[in-house]
Amino acid sequence: MDVLNVKAASRTYPIYVGEGIRRDINYLLPGSYTSVLIITDEAVSGHYLEDVKEGLDQSRVFTHVIPVGEQAKSVDIFYQLHTKAITCGLDRQSLIIALGGGVVGDAAGFAAATFMRGIDFIQMPTTILAHDSSVGGKVAINHEHGKNLIGNFYPPNAVIYDIQTLHTLNKQEIRSGYAELVKEALLSDADFFHTLMNRNLASLTNNELTEDIMRGIRIKASIVETDEYESGVRTYLNLGHTLGHALEALLGYGKWTHGELVAIGLLFAIRVSEGAYDTNLPLEKLYTWLKTNDYPLELPVIDAETIITKMKLDKKANNASIRMVLLKEVGHPCTDNIDDADLRVHLTSFLDELAKQAKNGG
Amino acid sequence: MDVLNVKAASRTYPIYVGEGIRRDINYLLPGSYTSVLIITDEAVSGHYLEDVKEGLDQSRVFTHVIPVGEQAKSVDIFYQLHTKAITCGLDRQSLIIALGGGVVGDAAGFAAATFMRGIDFIQMPTTILAHDSSVGGKVAINHEHGKNLIGNFYPPNAVIYDIQTLHTLNKQEIRSGYAELVKEALLSDADFFHTLMNRNLASLTNNELTEDIMRGIRIKASIVETDEYESGVRTYLNLGHTLGHALEALLGYGKWTHGELVAIGLLFAIRVSEGAYDTNLPLEKLYTWLKTNDYPLELPVIDAETIITKMKLDKKANNASIRMVLLKEVGHPCTDNIDDADLRVHLTSFLDELAKQAKNGG
Structure with missing residues (x-):
């Protein structure tokens, strides 16, 4: 133990x-x-x-x-x-x-x-x-x-x-849990991220599960010890959650799992980060891994404006604009205010691409 | 200020x-x-x-x-x-x-x-x-x-x-507030208690009000500073509340004010204290002051057993028996477990006496 x-x-x-x-x-x-x-x-x-x-x-x-x-x-x-x-x-x-x-x-x-x-x-x-x-x-x-x-x-x-x-656990629940592990790896441990990108969720061993969970808990615990009341670095744990929570509210809790929608939120956060910081992040690698492991990446048609309105109701949103957690590189998160116009552009093209890739079978 | x-x-x-x-x-x-x-x-x-x-x-x-x-x-x-x-x-x-x-x-x-x-x-x-x-x-x-x-x-x-x-504030609300002030005085300040027993609630001056409230706040603040989470001395603030809360729940919130029922609870706590510690407490003095200031001391007929059951649902009750705040003298509170049989005897005779005194016009 x-x-x-x-x-x-x-x-x-x-x-x-x-x-x-x-x-x-x-x-x-x-x-x-x-x-x-x-x-x-x-x-x-x-x-x-x-x-x-x-x-x-x-x-x-x-x-x-x-x-x-x-x-x-x-x-x-x-x-x-x-x-x-x-x-x-x-x-x-x-x-x-x-x-x-x-x-x-x-x-x-x-x-x-x-x-x-x-x-x-x-x-x-x-x-x-x-x-x-x-x-x-x-x-x-x-x-x-x-x-x-x-x-x-x-x-x-x-x-x-x-x-x-x-x-x-069923496969959907395993996917949901691993999305949060991927998030934790993206926040603070490139080595852990690469380990996860080699996991096959359909054939996890007990040892792999234990190792991954312990690494995830250590990352989470060290962040919340530093900032229990979410006034600073703890905010980073919301990586992927601004969009994830909005989608969860719009699509109805329960159809998709939390982690499956966070996975989509992670792709979006990485995409916005690449646009904001001129950095090269493992967008393709993550997309491919999610696809390989049967994450549902095809969303019903939702208007970007509807999603943005929902994002603003999320408790992490400041009053004026959406504050997102982004990545300068794997292991280096930051937060940034994204104004509505930029967000609309990013979100519209992100949703278009997801739909296109789904149509093309990934 | x-x-x-x-x-x-x-x-x-x-x-x-x-x-x-x-x-x-x-x-x-x-x-x-x-x-x-x-x-x-x-x-x-x-x-x-x-x-x-x-x-x-x-x-x-x-x-x-x-x-x-x-x-x-x-x-x-x-x-x-x-x-x-x-x-x-x-x-x-x-x-x-x-x-x-x-x-x-x-x-x-x-x-x-x-x-x-x-x-x-x-x-x-x-x-x-x-x-x-x-x-x-x-x-x-x-x-x-x-x-x-x-x-x-x-x-x-x-x-x-x-x-x-x-x-x-109307008269009922003034009585309600002063009952808590009396409680605080009983807990820690005999001088304050005697000051209060000379107050005429129908003709309070602004200065009297300010003085009494500040004294009450100081007592309350010093107790909660010592014990914010109510694991020790803060329990004393429940003097009069074991019966007070039970009566409030049974008589319906709103007919009597909180403080008016706490006042009855204070009389009961003093009475039980006198029985438990062979001490001489100002029971008559308080009863007379409450009566003079028009506190309603006449209760509808309620079975002692019904009250005891309600007391046990109160969050201050330990599982087994009722724990009451009592007084060894004015300014010296303590807590004691009262077993159901004793409580029944005390409560029955207390209710009888209240009814008798009400009938006799106090």
Whole structure:
């Protein structure tokens, strides 16, 4: 089992990564608790919920299963989680465990952050994508006008990552998770980027998965340690997300996965970067790798103006113009304000090219 | 104008108390902001909203008026506040101002704490009661199963207290505010307690009001500085609230004011203290003062068991038994677990006596 400690402003918390550790959870608990509420979703509950329950040497263990997907990050389900916590008699010395992907972590984490003004919680990610969201302390639900608009900075008390649970992921989920790993590599590690460009997502080994996830977590953790509240370098983690989030809102959460749309956002960010800084970035290499690994790169027809309006509603947008994360080279991110006219030109030609390449079969 | 600085874990913030300072707000802002959203309620908006708007030298000022009373601390209104903030284009460099009593401060503060994971906010209390809630960083909304169950610790960036705004308070609101002042005096200042017992709430002078509020704020601030997250001495601030909150939930928010029910809770806490510690507390003195100042001390018939069940849902209750704040003497609070049987005996005879005294005209 690997352990990495993350220093947040309010607390330092451990990240445990290992095979089968969901069964050892009792030894990894950061405290003793009057009650435990495990929150998971309909996809994960059948696979791993019993293992975790059995692993807990605790008399008061409750479970709550939420629907799969972004729909679970609604204010209604947020309220239901509170109802559950109250009716189960959870108090301030209780623990919430988020067992699942990013959606479960975000929803359960925000419930923990706000239940009686904050109780302990543990992230148990069961997807590759969740290596990203489980580290850094962002918890949130969605508003009908945008993703993650209602939330807190609230670090977990521990992250327990059992890589055995990744065996049940489907191909789409693997693609989604690897898009965030590619993002992290682009931000800070050209060597890692080249490693990833040689991965075949259809035949990943356990060792490859463990290595990639650990590298991704280290990058993420080092960035959030420097800037927990996203006033500086943490913004870089939004590489690919300005367009990614807008597309997610427009195409409806759930049809494409988060990471698949971030992948398109990464291509766009690289393209804008090349235009802005006269730099040579691995646009073709990434495009080819995405194509080879069956990332869906064909979007329905959406007007550039509609996308820009949506981008401005994103919480990372300053009031006046869109601020994007760009790359001067692999490992050297920066941020820049892009005015609406430039953005329109870039976005229109980017969407045209995607459509053309899709038509030509890549 | 008086200034007091409060040191919270995450930030130090100033409390300004003075006459007419709602008009000077622009000079008291703790930063510069892209937009300002003033949240107030239907009772306060007609009196002071325009003054605050005019006091702001700011091009993007928005206002939102919520209903009066605890009903405004619903999850629906919480969501509406987010909708307003989003559609007005607030971003992370924006400010929310809570102009009103404790309800406005709690609801607007929780919206600020969770909008894009937290933006700046200022408390502008317009009631005596709000001297308490505006200091200390507790923000929350209600769940149908209990008050303030959904919330955060999120200190304001400043508190701007214009005591001129207290002129529009009705008698019930004055009683409500003074009950919390009495609580603070009981916790830490026998001299202040005796001063309060000589106040006639029907004829308070401006000087008396200013003096009492400043003394209350100092007591509150010194306690929350010691224990922001309520793991220790801050619990003492719940003196009178175990019963007070339960009664509030059972009698319906809004019929009695918060402070009026806390006053009944204070009598009960003193009574239990006398039984537990063989001490002589000013029970008669407080009862007489409450009666003289028209506090409603006659409750509808409620079963002690129903009240105990409600107390256990309160977020301050540990799982097993009720933990109450008690007094060894005025200025010396402590906490103690009261088992259900004892509580039942105390509560039954307390309710009987209240009813008897009400029948006998006090």
